[in-house]
Amino acid sequence: MTLPKSRTNPARGVVGVGFLLLLFIACCFIPVLAGQASGIGDEPPLTPTNPISPSPTILPVSTGTASPTSSPTEPPLLTQNPTATTSIIPSLTATLIPSTVETPTTSPSATQISSPNPTHTRSPHPSTEPVGFPVGSILISEVAWAGTQASAHDEWIELYNPGEETMNLQGWILTDGADITILLELSIAPHSFALLERTDDSTVASIPADQIYTGSLKNSGDELHLYDPIGKVIDSANAGGGTWPASHADSRSSMERRGGEDPPGNWATFLGFGGHGYDSAGNLIHGTPRGVNSIHLPSPTPDGSPL
Numbered sequence: 001m002t003l004p005k006s007r008t009n010p011a012r013g014v015v016g017v018g019f020l021l022l023l024f025i026a027c028c029f030i031p032v033l034a035g036q037a038s039g040i041g042d043e044p045p046l047t048p049t050n051p052i053s054p055s056p057t058i059l060p061v062s063t064g065t066a067s068p069t070s071s072p073t074e075p076p077l078l079t080q081n082p083t084a085t086t087s088i089i090p091s092l093t094a095t096l097i098p099s100t101v102e103t104p105t106t107s108p109s110a111t112q113i114s115s116p117n118p119t120h121t122r123s124p125h126p127s128t129e130p131v132g133f134p135v136g137s138i139l140i141s142e143v144a145w146a147g148t149q150a151s152a153h154d155e156w157i158e159l160y161n162p163g164e165e166t167m168n169l170q171g172w173i174l175t176d177g178a179d180i181t182i183l184l185e186l187s188i189a190p191h192s193f194a195l196l197e198r199t200d201d202s203t204v205a206s207i208p209a210d211q212i213y214t215g216s217l218k219n220s221g222d223e224l225h226l227y228d229p230i231g232k233v234i235d236s237a238n239a240g241g242g243t244w245p246a247s248h249a250d251s252r253s254s255m256e257r258r259g260g261e262d263p264p265g266n267w268a269t270f271l272g273f274g275g276h277g278y279d280s281a282g283n284l285i286h287g288t289p290r291g292v293n294s295i296h297l298p299s300p301t302p303d304g305s306p307l
Contacts, residue, residue: 130171130229136260138167140174140224140237141193142287144254145217146247150281154203155217157196157224158289161188162260169194171229176222180215193290204289206278219249236262254287256295268295 141160148154157174161167169184174196188194197209198216217224221244224237237257238244245264247255253270260266272294275285288294 132230132232133228133234135232135234137161137163137234138169138172138188138226139235139257139260140226141257142254142289142293143217143224143237143244143247144252144285144287144289145222145244146219146249146252146254148203148279148281148285149252149283150279152219152249152252153198153216154279155198156203156209156287156289157213159188159194159196159226160257161190161192161194164190166190172234173227174213174224175227176215176217176224178215178222180213180217180224182211182213184211186210195290202280204277204285205280205282207290219244238262238264238267240264252286254285254289256288256293258293258295270294 139160139162140157142158144154144156146152146155159169159174166187166189168187172184174180174182174184182196186194194210195204195207196211196213197203198213200212201209203209221238221242223239223241225233225239226235228234237255239262244255244267246267246269247253248269251269255267256270258266258268270287270293272286272288276288276291277285279285
């Protein structure tokens with residue numbers, strides 16, 4: 001008995017559909033599996049964001065100063081052969097990275113230039129700052145505030161060095177606090193005198209002046225102070241001001257010092273006969289300019305010698 005042609009075997013249809021499904025899966029995945037198997041052990045390809053230049057030679061480029069120890073040889077040539085990727089990348093890494101990271105320089109830094117060795121800033125010269133002197137190291141030993149027989153304007157002042165060393169009085173000042181300010185520019189030998197004459201060198205005509213000054217002392221009374229270079233008072237004459245403790249305007253005699261200090265009792269009027277030196281009119285000076293004072297009382301100078 002023959003079956004009708006319109007009927008088919010259901011089992012055969014299922015087998016056919018399964019075979020077609022397996023064939024499709026094999027066509028899709030077998031090439032992928034084959035490619036993975038062939039790439040086992042290979043290095044990953046270069047990323048597309050940093051492709052290797054097709055130029056036959058690649059030279060290292062550095063943004064800083066070239067390392068003095070870098071090798072002068074050129075890096076290996078690159079080709080487009082994919083098999084060279086594994087050996088080329090390590091070579092480039094070893095060549096390029098040190099030259100861009102290590103940037104030594106032979107020039108001194110700005111800090112070294114602006115900060116020299118501090119020992120070079122010390123001055124090789126000794127200090128020139130003024131120094132102070134002991135009180136009484138120079139004395140105002142005689143004051144002719146009344147002038148001379150030739151003129152009441154011919155005043156003079158005498159200084160005395162009681163010490164054992166020459167005294168350089170550069171920078172010292174003798175002043176009455178008014179119109180007399182004498183910036184001294186002289187030296188005095190040990191146990192010696194210096195003569196300061198007013199206006200010109202004719203006040204004591206027979207004795208050259210050690211320095212000329214201007215200004216005048218008041219007959220009614222005045223005071224003198226002697227300052228060292230740091231402004232320290234070394235000596236004074238009639239420091240309290242007021243009337244002069246000795247001498248007379250009529251006699252034109254000088255006021256002589258008896259001792260080292262400046263109380264009124266340590267000053268006396270010249271009592272000698274004649275005097276030491278001559279004035280501009282040829283008269284004897286009533287005083288002892290640049291000489292030992294005429295009055296020697298028991299009150300000594302600081303070194304024990306008379307004025």
